[in-house]
Amino acid sequence: MTTSTAGARAGTKILEVADLSVSFVTESGNVSAVDHVTLDLAPGEIVGVVGESGCGKSVTAMSLAGLLPRSARVTGSVRLRGTELIGAPETSLRRVRGKEIAYIFQEPMTSLNPVLTVGRQIGEVLQVHERLSRKAVKARAIELLSLVGIPSAARRVDNYPHQLSGGMRQRVMIAMAVACNPTVLVADEPTTALDVTVQAGILEVLRDLRDRLGTSILIITHDLGVIADIADRVVVMYAGRVVERAPVTSLFARPQHQYTHGLLNASPTPGRHAGTDRLQEIPGLVPVLSKQPDACTFADRCPAASDTCRGSAPGLSALGSPDHLVACWHPVEAT
Numbered sequence: 084m085t086t087s088t089a090g091a092r093a094g095t096k097i098l099e100v101a102d103l104s105v106s107f108v109t110e111s112g113n114v115s116a117v118d119h120v121t122l123d124l125a126p127g128e129i130v131g132v133v134g135e136s137g138c139g140k141s142v143t144a145m146s147l148a149g150l151l152p153r154s155a156r157v158t159g160s161v162r163l164r165g166t167e168l169i170g171a172p173e174t175s176l177r178r179v180r181g182k183e184i185a186y187i188f189q190e191p192m193t194s195l196n197p198v199l200t201v202g203r204q205i206g207e208v209l210q211v212h213e214r215l216s217r218k219a220v221k222a223r224a225i226e227l228l229s230l231v232g233i234p235s236a237a238r239r240v241d242n243y244p245h246q247l248s249g250g251m252r253q254r255v256m257i258a259m260a261v262a263c264n265p266t267v268l269v270a271d272e273p274t275t276a277l278d279v280t281v282q283a284g285i286l287e288v289l290r291d292l293r294d295r296l297g298t299s300i301l302i303i304t305h306d307l308g309v310i311a312d313i314a315d316r317v318v319v320m321y322a323g324r325v326v327e328r329a330p331v332t333s334l335f336a337r338p339q340h341q342y343t344h345g346l347l348n349a350s351p352t353p354g355r356h357a358g359t360d361r362l363q364e365i366p367g368l369v370p371v372l373s374k375q376p377d378a379c380t381f382a383d384r385c386p387a388a389s390d391t392c393r394g395s396a397p398g399l400s401a402l403g404s405p406d407h408l409v410a411c412w413h414p415v416e417a418t
């Protein structure tokens with residue numbers, strides 16, 4: 084676990100997401116994917132978003148810089164340093180992408196171009212936002228490869244993706260993402276395709292970038308080990324909604340939502356290592372969000388559910404510490 088930076092402690096926010104909702108227009112009607120999600124990120128802070136498959140983590144991440152397909156209907160607010168991005172013109176969003184908010188995804192092999200050297204690919208990113216000479220581009224590419232821990236960067240810069248291991252390719256993706264010094268890095272399952280020791284190295288790179296460049300990082304994961312390893316704060320999502328939001332130590336020590344509690348109980352506990360604490364199955368199925376607008380979406384799987392839970396959806400509120408929020412009618416400490 085990491086400690087919050089001075090910026091995070093000071094309470095200034097670089098990214099503020101409020102009441103973000105996303106639905107998709109499909110042949111079988113509107114599908115709600117994200118429902119009134121609220122989260123924020125301070126300068127130099129690492130926030131983890133965790134939840135089961137299909138709970139809306141990626142859709143939330145993609146909506147930040149307008150990466151969703153046209154079939155998406157997005158409402159709510161995403162403010163980057165106070166500037167609203169929802170509804171912003173495409174030209175403004177293009178400036179934001181890469182330069183302000185950069186992404187790294189799970190599959191480095193499919194994201195990298197197999198016929199271009201990694202140096203050329205980093206160079207292309209650099210030249211979208213900055214005018215540099217060819218020599219300066221190559222020098223910067225080497226610098227970036229060193230920054231993400233690639234040994235012999237001056238030689239590796241001329242390698243093609245297939246000449247690198249999976250972990251090295253993910254490092255190249257990170258180098259491309261941070262090429263323009265983004266304010267916010269969104270890492271969507273950055274270590275999922277990698278084996279455990281390689282994962283630990285990638286998390287180390289992300290932590291190092293935060294420490295050296297002050298980058299704020301939103302990390303999306305299924306893996307509680309990744310959260311425990313790297314995050315300052317955690318957002319737990321379930322069926323499109325945020326069900327709990329807390330500093331990482333507080334969440335692991337005193338989970339308050341019945342869902343979070345179930346996840347942690349089902350997980351092999353402390354001494355967690357990235358890759359070893361994948362979310363375990365909780366009996367039952369994640370519901371289709373649009374079918375339960377006025378209920379707690381976890382009610383059907385919850386051991387503490389009552390008629391209240393089936394009749395109205397709880398909002399996020401603080402029970403004890405003001406920075407530990409939970410959306411539950413029967414939080415764990417009170418049962």
Ligand SMILES: Nc1ncnc2c1ncn2[C@@H]1O[C@H](COP(=O)(O)OP(=O)(O)OP(=O)(O)O)[C@@H](O)[C@H]1O
Nearest residue numbers: 107109114116135136137138139140141142143152
């Ligand atoms: N383009 C789309 N059209 C229709 N529905 C979509 C689209 N993209 C995502 N969804 C739906 O939105 C919901 C949330 O998906 P999302 O990818 O955000 O989940 P996730 O938590 O990131 O899951 P995973 O961990 O498996 O990636 C899912 O029900 C998904 O099927």
